[in-house]
Structures are given as structure tokens and as C-alpha cells.
């Protein structure tokens with residue numbers, strides 16, 4: 183088509199305009215379709231979704247989960263297996279059919295108000311493994327595929343690495359401290375070179391609360407403060423109906439969340455593993471690279487204001503078909519420091535450097551990184567590794583408190599007391615727009631501890647701010663305005679796909695940006711073009727491809743509009759497919 187011809191070259195599409203409506207838009211020459219929505223069946227015995235009553239508790243673990251986020255596709259025995267995270271719940275929608283929660287409907291939000299409500303929410307979150315297949319009318323879920331599986335807040339998992347078995351991980355139900363139930367707040371994703379899925383536990387703290395006294399043990403209380411575990415919780419109300427989440431009686435349960443969890447998508451009966459060697463924090467995603475000597479490198483961000491970037495380097499090298507069992511267990515965790523001269527260093531979190539024992543470095547990783555002087559960042563979200571050049575990218579989504587001062591005139595800090603002064607990679611006070619930092623490891627080797635860095639883009643609004651830092655970097659213009667970069671993947675051609683989770687008011691500072699969106703960036707020229715827009719109220723998050731690269735899978739989380747089914751219907755988080763009309767590869 184003409185549109186494709188004109189856009190030929192690095193960007194095989196013409197940029198689309200910002201949008202403010204309730205649906206998805208893609209460029210001319212591309213089509214999109216819904217693959218799966220929250221509540222759609224994975225098994226033929228799943229309850230049928232109802233607009234009036236949603237999905238009942240019975241069978242709530244037999245459907246696609248809520249609030250789709252990170253995802254990866256695996257080709258297994260010639261079949262396409264899509265694995266997707268379900269991050270959190272939208273209680274007003276998810277509890278629509280609950281009589282107990284209905285009793286609370288005078289409250290602003292429908293609140294979980296029974297053990298049954300809590301179990302329903304626990305089942306809607308976690309991870310979905312599902313076979314998908316392309317037919318004449320598009321892609322669909324293969325109902326009853328032997329690969330289909332729901333992993334929930336109650337699925338048995340094992341724990342390995344330096345914190346496994348430690349006293350801080352032991353509970354009455356698991357005195358060994360080596361097993362736990364469930365994976366929590368599954369945000370971004372990752373994969374390993376040996377074909378397993380990594381799910382990343384982010385805001386796990388919100389599920390815990392206290393019906394009685396908060397723990398007074400000094401270490402535990404300090405950890406709660408750093409990770410934000412508080413008596414009232416975040417409104418899931420698990421602690422009121424499921425004692426495991428009541429920290430007044432089970433103070434170590436929160437230490438069993440906040441990890442990178444490995445799932446084998448080829449075996450629906452496999453036990454997921456929590457790898458404590460990769461640290462405990464609010465994990466966004468996990469992006470791997472191989473060092474020159476083939477050691478496995480995993481880059482990770484901790485999404486909270488003023489928290490840090492990390493990398494893991496395995497002790498042993500990866501060998502295709504070889505033993506991979508130690509690669510996420512034995513190795514070294516590092517935290518990033520950035521210098522004003524655009525150099526940087528990964529600092530090893532060792533007992534010598536931190537004054538902490540190995541198990542406590544794993545459990546209280548934020549404290550260990552503070553000890554070595556890691557650089558406070560503007561909320562590290564997804565990291566992506568460029569497969570066509572030795573470099574990595576991290577979305578620093580925003581930081582409303584960067585450079586702020588408290589009542590005494592002191593620069594505000596993160597929860598660990600590390601000041602959030604304006605620094606080189608986070609150069610703006612009250613950063614509402616976000617930026618993407620890029621680093622190039624010394625010698626082109628992801629195993630190096632030294633790197634050089636620059637800012638790939640500073641989002642901004644040159645229409646509102648004629649000059650200065652809030653106008654954004656040179657590669658921001660009236661045509662590609664966005665804020666709060668969050669999700670990110672780099673395709674096989676090196677195009678950087680950037681997804682946003684920001685202010686979609688389209689007003690004031692954000693005028694001209696429209697709904698949340700997905701853009702593509704050229705790593706060499708810096709040019710960025712808008713490719714897709716989401717329905718209003720939604721965030722665009724999660725991106726992967728079919729094995730033949732002809733289909734892109736894109737996640738639409740928490741739509742505010744009645745997407746995708748239209749007026750009068752419940753808004754439902756969904757994965758959509760995007761294809762080129764001419765059937766060529768999309769990245």
C-alpha cells in the first residue's frame with residue numbers, strides 16, 4: 183500500500199496522530215484484533231463471563247487473568263505458547279457479581295469483603311500460560327490445550343538461592359523457608375535462553391496488612407519501612423480473610439514475595455521457582471544478555487521513586503543444551519552508579535561491600551544497594567537489550583519528587599534515606615514526563631562492570647514549554663508527544679518499541695499527548711514515531727511476537743472506556759494482535 187511504501191526504511195509505517203477515544207488505533211496498512219480478554223475461558227469447564235455478574239469465584243482460576251502486563255511467546259513442539267502476567271485487580275469490575283462486596287458499594291470502590299471475594303481476586307492474578315493459534319479469522323486461545331495453565335496467588339512454588347531456608351523466610355506453614363504459595367503483582371516479564379519464562383513481582387507489599395500489632399523486630403520493621411508494608415494494606419483486604427497475609431501473625435510472609443520467578447511453559451505440572459539470588463525489590467522486568475564469555479546477564483529495574491537499577495551475572499557460562507540449573511542461583515548481583523561524566527559502574531553487592539550476609543543482601547537488596555551508593559533513579563521500569571548492538575535501555579518513567587525539598591529545606595530521599603537530588607541521568611526536578619537512559623558496556627561486553635551512558639530520549643512537551651528541559655530532547659516534536667515511558671522491547675531489527683503508562687488527560691502539561699500509546703524508536707538516529715494508541719484510561723503494556731514475527735501481541739491494561747466490547751459493556755483488559763495487511767513481519 184502507499185502508506186507502507188512511503189514509510190519504507192527503518193520505520194515500515196506512517197506515524198499516527200494522538201487519539202483520545204475508547205479504542206485502539208494502528209497505522210494504515212496494519213490491522214488489529216482482540217485475542218483474549220479478562221474472563222475468557224482457557225478450559226471448556228470455565229464459567230461463562232456475564233456482563234452483570236462477571237466471573238464467579240468457582241472457576242475463577244480457569245479463565246484468562248485480569249490486567250494483562252508483561253508477556254513472552256514460546257515455540258514449543260511447533261505450537262505457540264503465550265505466557266502473560268496479570269498484575270493486579272480492578273475491584274469494581276472484578277467483584278461485580280459478588281453479593282458480599284455489593285454490601286460495600288456505597289464506598290468509592292467495591293471492596294473485597296469476604297474470604298470468597300479474596301479468593302476470587304487471588305485467582306484473577308498471577309500468570310496465564312495458554313496455547314494460541316492462528317486460524318482463518320485470526321488468532322485465538324486453544325481452549326483445553328495441555329499447555330494451558332493458571333498460576334495464581336496460591337500456586338505452590340519453591341525457593342532457591344542465598345535466602346532459601348533463612349529464618350526470615352520461615353513461617354508456621356513452611357518451617358523450611360523453601361516453599362511458598364503464589365506469585366504476586368506480576369508486572370513485567372523476561373525469558374531465559376533455555377526457553378523458560380520469568381515473571382517479576384512488583385508491588386507485592388500492597389497485599390499485606392495487619393489486624394493486630396505490626397512486628398517490632400528491628401530488622402523486620404526496617405524492611406517493612408523500606409518496602410512499604412503497612413497495617414492498612416492497599417485495599418485487597420487479604421489480611422482480613424486469609425491469615426497468611428496478616429503480618430501481625432505471619433511477619434515473614436512478605437519476605438517470600440518480591441522475587442524473580444521462573445516458570446517452565448513446556449510443562450503445565452512444573453513447580454515455579456523463586457530465585458532469591460536476583461534480589462528482592464519491586465521488580466519491573468528482567469532482560470537478559472550474554473557476556474562475551476557466555477555468562478548469563480540479567481538486567482532489572484526497581485520501580486519506586488529513587489530506587490535503583492540492577493544486574494545479575496551468573497558464575498557459570500550458558501551453554502546451549504548444557505546444564506542451566508545454577509545460572510539463576512550462583513553468581514553476583516550488582517547495582518548501578520551513574521557519574522556526571524557519562525560513565526558508570528555496576529557495583530557488586532558482596533558481604534564485604536555491604537556489611538551484610540548473603541541471605542540478607544538477597545532479602546533486603548534495596549538496603550544493600552544503598553550501602554554501596556547506588557544512584558537514585560526516576561522509577562526504573564522496563565529494561566531492554568538491543569540484539570543488534572551491545573547496549574541496554576531503561577525507561578525511567580517519572581518522579582514527581584525528584585529535587586523536591588522537605589519542610590526543613592532538605593532534599594527529599596527514597597525510603598532508605600538516599601537523596602533524590604537532580605543527578606546526571608535524572609536531570610529534571612518534578613519529572614512528570616520521564617526519560618530513557620541507555621548504557622553501553624565497556625568493550626561491548628555485558629559482563630563488564632564499567633559502562634558509558636547517555637539519555638536516548640527525554641520526553642517533554644515543546645508545545646507547552648518552548649525551551650528548557652521540559653520541552654524534552656531534540657527527538658521530541660509536536661507529532662510524537664508522549665509521557666511516562668514504561669514497557670519496552672527491542673525487536674530483531676533493532677527498533678525500540680516504547681509503551682507508555684502516563685497522564686492521558688490531554689490537557690495542560692500533557693496537551694497533545696492523547697491516550698497512552700506505543701511508539702517505535704530508531705536507536706541510531708533517535709527518531710521516534712507513534713505506532714499505536716490505546717483506549718482512554720488504559721495503559722499499553724506487554725509486547726511480544728509470534729515465532730514468524732508476522733504478529734505482534736500487545737497488552738491493554740485497565741481500560742477506562744468500555745473496551746473492547748463497546749458501549750454498555752464492562753471494560754476488560756485484553757491482549758490484541760497487530761498484523762500487517764500484506765502479511766509481512768512486524769519488527
Ligand code: FEO
Pocket residue numbers: 269369370384466485563
Ligand atoms: Fe507494574 Fe512499574 O509497572
Ligand code: CA
Pocket residue numbers: 369370466563564668669683723
Ligand atoms: Ca510497568
Ligand code: CA
Pocket residue numbers: 563579668683
Ligand atoms: Ca508505570
Ligand code: CA
Pocket residue numbers: 269683721723739
Ligand atoms: Ca500498570
